[in-house]
């Protein structure tokens with residue numbers, strides 16, 4: 001199958017603010033769209049991509065988790081997990097919240113701090129339309145919450161921990177350099 005890298009829609013495109021409609025048909029066209037979205041996410045590179053971000057207002061998202069690293073900081077082969085999620089519904093949220101820095105492929109050049117639930121449980125459908133239940137935590141839960149927000153027209157800039165906690169990538173790199181820390185912010 002051929003895969004195409006799709007154009008990513010950025011602000012102020014209005015499709016990013018629309019509530020996406022449910023996926024009803026899990027046909028060949030949808031399978032092709034899913035493969036193209038996975039290719040687009042990997043090429044970006046990003047750890048998640050929601051259908052509105054490529055101009056389709058449907059409840060579909062692909063997510064690929066951050067890899068685990070070995071002692072030398074190299075990616076452990078096979079430690080990334082790929083999810084294809086249609087029609088997700090969060091059915092439980094942990095009371096515990098965590099702050100983290102996020103970037104969005106539709107808001108290029110910026111990062112911001114957002115508070116998310118540490119763990120969420122959801123109901124959804126897989127790429128064949130089969131009903132699934134998932135429990136995710138930590139960074140994976142953060143990506144899921146960011147992507148499900150996209151399906152509801154919500155962006156991370158709507159929920160910054162503070163209006164000040166929003167930086168250009170250059171500003172953020174400068175802050176990191178000063179504190180002697182190193183952090184690459186995943187985009188999604």
Ligand code: ZN
Pocket residue numbers: 103104105106146150188
């Ligand atoms: Zn995003």
